[in-house]
Amino acid sequence: MPAGSFDKIQWLGIIFSLIILISVIFLVRERLIKEKYSLVWLLIGLFVFVMSVFRGLLEGFSALIGVDYAPSAFFALLIAFAYLLLLNLSVSISGLKAQNKAITQEVGLLRLRVEELEKARTRTDL
Amino acid sequence: MLQKLGPERHNGIADTLIVVPAFNEQNNIRGVLREIQASLPEVDILVVNDCSHDSTAVIAREFDGVCVIDLPCNLGIGGAMQTGFKYALNKDYQYVVQVDGDGQHVPSEVGALFEKMQQERCDMVIGSRFLGVDSFRTTWCRRMGIKVFYCLFRALVNTRITDGTSGFRLYNRKSLQVLARFYSSDYPEPDAIVLLKKHGLRVAEVGVEMRQREHGESSITPIKSPYYMAKVILTILFSCARARR
Numbered sequence: 001m002p003a004g005s006f007d008k009i010q011w012l013g014i015i016f017s018l019i020i021l022i023s024v025i026f027l028v029r030e031r032l033i034k035e036k037y038s039l040v041w042l043l044i045g046l047f048v049f050v051m052s053v054f055r056g057l058l059e060g061f062s063a064l065i066g067v068d069y070a071p072s073a074f075f076a077l078l079i080a081f082a083y084l085l086l087l088n089l090s091v092s093i094s095g096l097k098a099q100n101k102a103i104t105q106e107v108g109l110l111r112l113r114v115e116e117l118e119k120a121r122t123r124t125d126l
Numbered sequence: 127m128l129q130k131l132g133p134e135r136h137n138g139i140a141d142t143l144i145v146v147p148a149f150n151e152q153n154n155i156r157g158v159l160r161e162i163q164a165s166l167p168e169v170d171i172l173v174v175n176d177c178s179h180d181s182t183a184v185i186a187r188e189f190d191g192v193c194v195i196d197l198p199c200n201l202g203i204g205g206a207m208q209t210g211f212k213y214a215l216n217k218d219y220q221y222v223v224q225v226d227g228d229g230q231h232v233p234s235e236v237g238a239l240f241e242k243m244q245q246e247r248c249d250m251v252i253g254s255r256f257l258g259v260d261s262f263r264t265t266w267c268r269r270m271g272i273k274v275f276y277c278l279f280r281a282l283v284n285t286r287i288t289d290g291t292s293g294f295r296l297y298n299r300k301s302l303q304v305l306a307r308f309y310s311s312d313y314p315e316p317d318a319i320v321l322l323k324k325h326g327l328r329v330a331e332v333g334v335e336m337r338q339r340e341h342g343e344s345s346i347t348p349i350k351s352p353y354y355m356a357k358v359i360l361t362i363l364f365s366c367a368r369a370r371r
Contacts, residue, residue, distance in 0.1 A: 100199070101201055101205050101208075101311060104197055104198055104199045104201055104205070105197070105201070105205065105208060105209040105212060107197070107198050108174070108195040108196060108197040108198065108209050109195065109209065109212060109213055109216070111195065111196060112193060112194070112195045112213075
């Protein structure tokens with residue numbers, strides 16, 4: 001497909017997906033996102049990019065799943081991606097919360113231990 | 127076996143730890159600690175200060191023989207109690223009694239908990255406001271809630287529990303070992319019953335006297351209570367559905 005025949009919306013999609021891809025790569029490079037979490041974002045970016053460049057793909061796909069209006073199929077897919085991403089984040093947050101609790105408890109226990117040791121030391125110093 | 131009717135001390139070492147979870151209880155904590163020391167001279171006391179922003183910890187430290195753990199973040203009652211369980215296991219205590227920092231629990235009733243544990247040979251005893259003793263005035267709404275929980279516990283774990291949310295409890299080492307690993311942060315009391323039963327441990331209940339709160343408000347207001355009920359029921363159902371690990 002020659003570049004001249006791209007619609008405005010295709011250009012928009014291409015620019016948007018490039019912004020996503022470049023930001024994600026930048027964030028991973030700066031260690032602001034873990035590689036593990038970057039994967040889903042890269043997939044979303046690539047998906048938007050491919051769908052924008054090859055218009056026929058989206059139309060073929062929507063015909064395949066029986067959706068008349070091709071952009072709806074596109075939105076449905078993106079929303080599905082977003083749900084997966086959110087679910088993934090909820091799992092991560094729950095894990096962090098459990099770790100956080102264990103560490104908080106350990107800090108409390110250790111503080112008391114330090115206090116006891118300090119008390120014992122001042123007693124032997126006297 | 128010797129009849130065990132309460133906490134004991136062998137060669138100066140107590141076998142029982144009273145854990146007092148406290149969050150902003152500066153008005154109540156002094157009375158609670160005084161009362162525990164007066165009626166149970168043979169126990170050790172641990173106050174778990176759940177990141178209070180008043181002088182709870184300062185007051186607790188005034189007491190001789192009271193250990194204080196200051197948590198650096200607020201974990202809620204479940205996280206605070208679990209800290210106490212971990213401490214008790216580290217220090218080889220045989221029993222833990224939870225006595226809330228708000229003064230509702232009556233320390234002289236701890237003997238009743240021990241008696242029940244001895245009688246029933248169980249691993250956790252719950253002090254119930256609603257069993258036998260008739261000192262606790264309560265609303266119709268609350269009674270409904272209690273009925274719902276009673277049926278739920280009977281259906282799910284085949285145990286008769288009238289006061290599943292009561293925090294006044296005696297745990298032995300076996301149940302401490304389970305709860306030091308798994309203790310939910312938000313609604314730990316009903317959840318712990320299911321958890322212990324799933325680990326093949328025995329749970330019993332005994333009627334005790336409890337007081338109305340002296341200072342401060344209950345965390346559960348009438349508007350929030352259906353929401354609270356729903357969340358607790360959900361927690362119980364989930365902990366039933368969870369595989370034993």
